[in-house]
Amino acid sequence: MHTYECSSCGMTVNATCGACDAPLENDVLTRDDGSTVQISKCPNGHGKIKSPLCCGADMTCSLG
Numbered sequence: 001m002h003t004y005e006c007s008s009c010g011m012t013v014n015a016t017c018g019a020c021d022a023p024l025e026n027d028v029l030t031r032d033d034g035s036t037v038q039i040s041k042c043p044n045g046h047g048k049i050k051s052p053l054c055c056g057a058d059m060t061c062s063l064g
């Protein structure tokens, strides 16, 4: 089962934590200037990364 999908071309990515193998959860980070960045985080607190990009846009997380 994939966790991220591109809404433009249908490309899918499995994003899992390297430490515990859990599927990464979608989250949003708010910068100092008020803009938001879509990120992926480990549900068990191992860290977070920028969401994968495809076709110049953030891929959407199918897990919500």
Ligand SMILES: [Zn+2]
Pocket: 006, 007, 008, 009, 010, 011, 054, 055
């Ligand atoms: Zn794409």
Ligand SMILES: [Zn+2]
Pocket: 017, 018, 019, 020, 021, 022, 042, 043, 044, 045, 046, 047
């Ligand atoms: Zn983890």
